[in-house]
Amino acid sequence: MKKPIILGLMLLSSVVMALSFNVSKKETKTEPLMVVKDSIASVAAFKQVYAVLMSPRCMNCHPAGNVPLQGDDSHLHTMLPKRGVEGKGVLAMKCSNCHQAENTPGLHTPPGNPNWHLPPDNMKMVFQGRSANQLAKQLVNPKQNGNKGMKELIAHADDGLVLAGWNPGEGRSLPPISHAEFKKAWLKWLQTGAFAPAK
Amino acid sequence: MEKLTLTVNGLAREVNVDPNMPLLWVLRDLLGLTGTKFGCGVAQCGACTVHVNGEALRSCVTKVSRAVGQQIITIEALSENNDHPLQLAWAELDVPQCGYCQSGQLMSAAVLLREKPNPTDQDIDDAMSGNICRCGTYPRIRAAIHKAAKMQQEGVKP
Numbered sequence: 001m002k003k004p005i006i007l008g009l010m011l012l013s014s015v016v017m018a019l020s021f022n023v024s025k026k027e028t029k030t031e032p033l034m035v036v037k038d039s040i041a042s043v044a045a046f047k048q049v050y051a052v053l054m055s056p057r058c059m060n061c062h063p064a065g066n067v068p069l070q071g072d073d074s075h076l077h078t079m080l081p082k083r084g085v086e087g088k089g090v091l092a093m094k095c096s097n098c099h100q101a102e103n104t105p106g107l108h109t110p111p112g113n114p115n116w117h118l119p120p121d122n123m124k125m126v127f128q129g130r131s132a133n134q135l136a137k138q139l140v141n142p143k144q145n146g147n148k149g150m151k152e153l154i155a156h157a158d159d160g161l162v163l164a165g166w167n168p169g170e171g172r173s174l175p176p177i178s179h180a181e182f183k184k185a186w187l188k189w190l191q192t193g194a195f196a197p198a199k
Numbered sequence: 200m201e202k203l204t205l206t207v208n209g210l211a212r213e214v215n216v217d218p219n220m221p222l223l224w225v226l227r228d229l230l231g232l233t234g235t236k237f238g239c240g241v242a243q244c245g246a247c248t249v250h251v252n253g254e255a256l257r258s259c260v261t262k263v264s265r266a267v268g269q270q271i272i273t274i275e276a277l278s279e280n281n282d283h284p285l286q287l288a289w290a291e292l293d294v295p296q297c298g299y300c301q302s303g304q305l306m307s308a309a310v311l312l313r314e315k316p317n318p319t320d321q322d323i324d325d326a327m328s329g330n331i332c333r334c335g336t337y338p339r340i341r342a343a344i345h346k347a348a349k350m351q352q353e354g355v356k357p
Binding site: 079080081082090091092093094096097098100101104106108109110 | 241242243248254255256257260261262265306307308310311314315322325326327328329330
């Protein structure tokens with residue numbers, strides 16, 4: 001009985017609202033985010049988002065430990081490079097020592113991006129091992145998401161490293177849906193209230 | 200092809216190359232600096248490590264265009280007279296066996312000692328794990344890095 005009651009309450013509370021998040025007075029040109037709370041649509045959208053975030057192309061750089069992951073089986077990165085304070089590696093093993101601004105041609109060569117890095121040590125933004133419920137809550141918590149408000153979360157869909165997931169270099173699988181589909185689901189999830197799935 | 204000016208071991212060097220050519224090829228084949236070695240060609244072994252603005256870059260996957268305007272240092276100029284504390288320690292402890300990987304090992308170790316003048320074993324593992332030695336000279340490399348660190352503290356300058 002509890003679930004239908006909770007669901008009912010959630011639906012009742014899904015009053016149509018138009019909110020603008022993090023739009024300061026100085027940023028009047030920014031289009032306000034229209035949020036129309038809809039827990040069912042939100043959770044459905046997050047299912048797609050979660051499938052992408054847990055794909056190797058996203059999760060490999062959001063490891064539970066301090067060593068990035070590699071490959072479609074998400075094994076520990078060969079050579080065991082460490083995250084470092086800024087997420088850019090340590091000592092003679094900094095990410096950009098091998099990872100160039102673009103993908104290196106050929107199989108099993110280092111993929112590239114001008115901003116190649118892991119999340120920093122003080123904000124690890126772990127995806128590996130997170131349930132859909134945990135990850136959804138983490139993604140909208142500024143204390144766990146890199147201090148991102150709604151505006152930054154929306155913009156993050158087009159972040160260079162996010163886009164790099166769809167240009168992974170030879171021999172690496174793509175995320176399960178296109179970037180356009182991902183962005184659509186991401187925005188849908190946020191714009192319907194960023195609800196977390198039950199599990 | 201493009202005319203590029205590189206600063207290699209403190210000298211301006213002009214080369215006429217495809218900007219996508221790996222830096223390693225330019226160093227070895229065009230400039231004759233053969234101390235830096237080709238190992239795997241895919242940034243997996245560390246034999247090709249050189250310093251670009253002080254960082255231990257893998258020159259086999261670094262396009263020469265990335266190095267334009269940067270300070271490139273190869274093993275030939277790690278020190279003026281082969282007297283970097285690491286080189287002295289390397290010789291004293293007879294570190295190399297076949298020697299093929301050793302220039303890369305030294306270039307990585309030099310970055311380590313610059314950033315951690317008194318490295319722990321864990322620091323050495325963290326810094327050197329990208330440099331593979333098929334002869335397995337790892338115990339001597341570790342000992343030599345510790346020795347070089349001590350020499351530095353006693354006043355031997357890098």
